[in-house]
Amino acid sequence: xxxxxxxxxxxxxxxxxxxxxxxxxxxxxxxxxxxxxxxxxxxxxxxxxxxxxxxxxxxxxxxxxxxxxxxxxxxxxxxxxxxxxxxxxxxxxxxxxxxxxxxxxxxxxxxxxxxxxxxxxxxxxxxxxxxxxxxxxxxxxxxxxxxxxxxxxxxxxxxxxxxxxxxxxxxxxxxxxxxxxxxxxxxxxxxxxxxxxxxxxxxxxxxxxxxxxxxxxxxxxxxxxxxxxxxxxxxxxxxxxxxxxxxxxxxxxxxx
Amino acid sequence: xxxxxxxxxxxxxxxxxxxxxxxxxxxxxxxxxxxxxxxxxxxxxxxxxxxxxxxxxxxxxxxxxxxxxxxxxxxxxxxxxxxxxxxxxxxxxxxxxxxxxxxxxxxxxxxxxxxxxxxxxxxxxxxxxxxxxxxxxxxxxxxxxxxxxxxxxxxxxxxxxxxxxxxxxxxxxxxxxxxxxxxxxxxxxxxxxxxxxxxxxxxxxxxxxxxxxxxxxxxxxxxxxxxxxxxxxxxxxxxxxxxxxxxxxxxxxxxxxxxxxxxxxxxxxxxxxxxxxxxxxxxxxxxx
Numbered sequence: 151x152x153x154x155x156x157x158x159x160x161x162x163x164x165x166x167x168x169x170x171x172x173x174x175x176x177x178x179x180x181x182x183x184x185x186x187x188x189x190x191x192x193x194x195x196x197x198x199x200x201x202x203x204x205x206x207x208x209x210x211x212x213x214x215x216x217x218x219x220x221x222x223x224x225x226x227x228x229x230x231x232x233x234x235x236x237x238x239x240x241x242x243x244x245x246x247x248x249x250x251x252x253x254x255x256x257x258x259x260x261x262x263x264x265x266x267x268x269x270x271x272x273x274x275x276x277x278x279x280x281x282x283x284x285x286x287x288x289x290x291x292x293x294x295x296x297x298x299x300x301x302x303x304x305x306x307x308x309x310x311x312x313x314x315x316x317x318x319x320x321x322x323x324x325x326x327x328x329x330x331x332x333x334x335x336x337x338x339x340x341x342x343x344x345x346x347x348x349x350x351x352x353x354x355x356x357x358x359x360x361x362x363x364x365x366x367x368x369x370x371x372x373x374x375x376x377x378x379x380x381x382x383x384x385x386x387x388x389x390x391x392x393x394x395x396x397x398x399x400x401x402x403x404x405x406x
Numbered sequence: 407x408x409x410x411x412x413x414x415x416x417x418x419x420x421x422x423x424x425x426x427x428x429x430x431x432x433x434x435x436x437x438x439x440x441x442x443x444x445x446x447x448x449x450x451x452x453x454x455x456x457x458x459x460x461x462x463x464x465x466x467x468x469x470x471x472x473x474x475x476x477x478x479x480x481x482x483x484x485x486x487x488x489x490x491x492x493x494x495x496x497x498x499x500x501x502x503x504x505x506x507x508x509x510x511x512x513x514x515x516x517x518x519x520x521x522x523x524x525x526x527x528x529x530x531x532x533x534x535x536x537x538x539x540x541x542x543x544x545x546x547x548x549x550x551x552x553x554x555x556x557x558x559x560x561x562x563x564x565x566x567x568x569x570x571x572x573x574x575x576x577x578x579x580x581x582x583x584x585x586x587x588x589x590x591x592x593x594x595x596x597x598x599x600x601x602x603x604x605x606x607x608x609x610x611x612x613x614x615x616x617x618x619x620x621x622x623x624x625x626x627x628x629x630x631x632x633x634x635x636x637x638x639x640x641x642x643x644x645x646x647x648x649x650x651x652x653x654x655x656x657x658x659x660x661x662x663x664x665x666x667x668x669x670x671x672x673x674x675x676x677x678x679x680x681x682x683x684x685x686x687x688x689x690x691x692x693x694x
Contacts, residue, residue: 201575202575223574223575224578227575227576241568241569242568242569243564243567243568244564244568248565249565251558252561252562252565252573253576255577256577257562262559262586265559266557266559268553272557272558275558315576
């Protein structure tokens, strides 16, 4: 099966700090790939390179066979790169539903004139987007929060809404930056279930997490990064049992 | 009667200016002080065109709107590289530089101003006609901004104000939105300028100084930043209040300082006690 994301020989340095050192990586449909590694390994930087927040120094990024490394941030989202943020970055003055409705790709309401005139096409797109937003929220048990200002909700629910908003993009690639950190109880289980469902629906998912336990709960495969390099790829079990890598991560040879 | 007409006209002009400034700074979160210059561009373009060619007033005023919109593009593209406080400084340069130009070239009349603007709708009903036109224009501008900000486009603009990076990562083109926001807001200021020039038939650079953006900002803050009705209420209060102070028959030397103290006190009081303004809910106006 052709991979959804393919990265070849990607390099990026900020001055003397190398965040991507000849990174090569591919993610297949249905795969949930965990990125693990110590702080400063370049995990979030890799997300920023894929989603277009920063431009690479060299290397290629292909999404479903299409070269996207030259595209701007918003054009990559339109090409189908959906991402979440470690600190969520929700639109804090807006309701949950409004947050969701900024998410769809190629929204006709983007046109000022169409928006002012409220043409039939805009109204239909609006209705469709509302329906889709509500069904995503419903899957997460959050339909009742739709009209709440997003920052009034508990932290765990905000994390879920960060994922929900990214799902509005409906892209084939989903990048999740620490989706589980600080999420507990039923919200944790919801996050796990939704991520698994999205993979089953054929998306390629990449997850950054510090907690190896979370990675075990979420991911099918994982790569270990340090100093901008991918050191090893394998199942989560293989990586966490590798003596060399656990030493790099934890500083001791204690198997996890 | 003429006094009443000019007061109502000024209210209409400032409703347009405050509503359009609110669009840029309140909804868009784009910190600029270069609003009076677009008011000036509208006024000077329509006034000069009318004086030189004798074209119908409508055409001249629309030309003023077009020039203000085109000039706003320059300000919009600077936001590609700078934002926040830096945009504020760049906009200050834009305002001061362009007004200096108006002040120093010959064809604008320089500091002496432009007084050859044709008299349109001359006659006993002149004031009433202008009041109707200006009120209709103000209503149109307020309606257009309300529609814009309550549709999908406005939602994306508010998202941009809350978090630019997250908004762009959802596929929204920030520069595209900023260009449109500036074009709409500055075009409206140009419209206000055209009506102002044709009604008063005299314009000079000192009517469009940077301090005027403080006055318009006071209207926006007092009324309620990021709201539809706020700029209307703010413009109404801040046009009528100074006139009311005139009726107190204070000694001439006291009128200016009294107005300054009252307006400054109002802004400080509102920012501390009611940041949402007169029409906003407390706290809701905290756009930045």
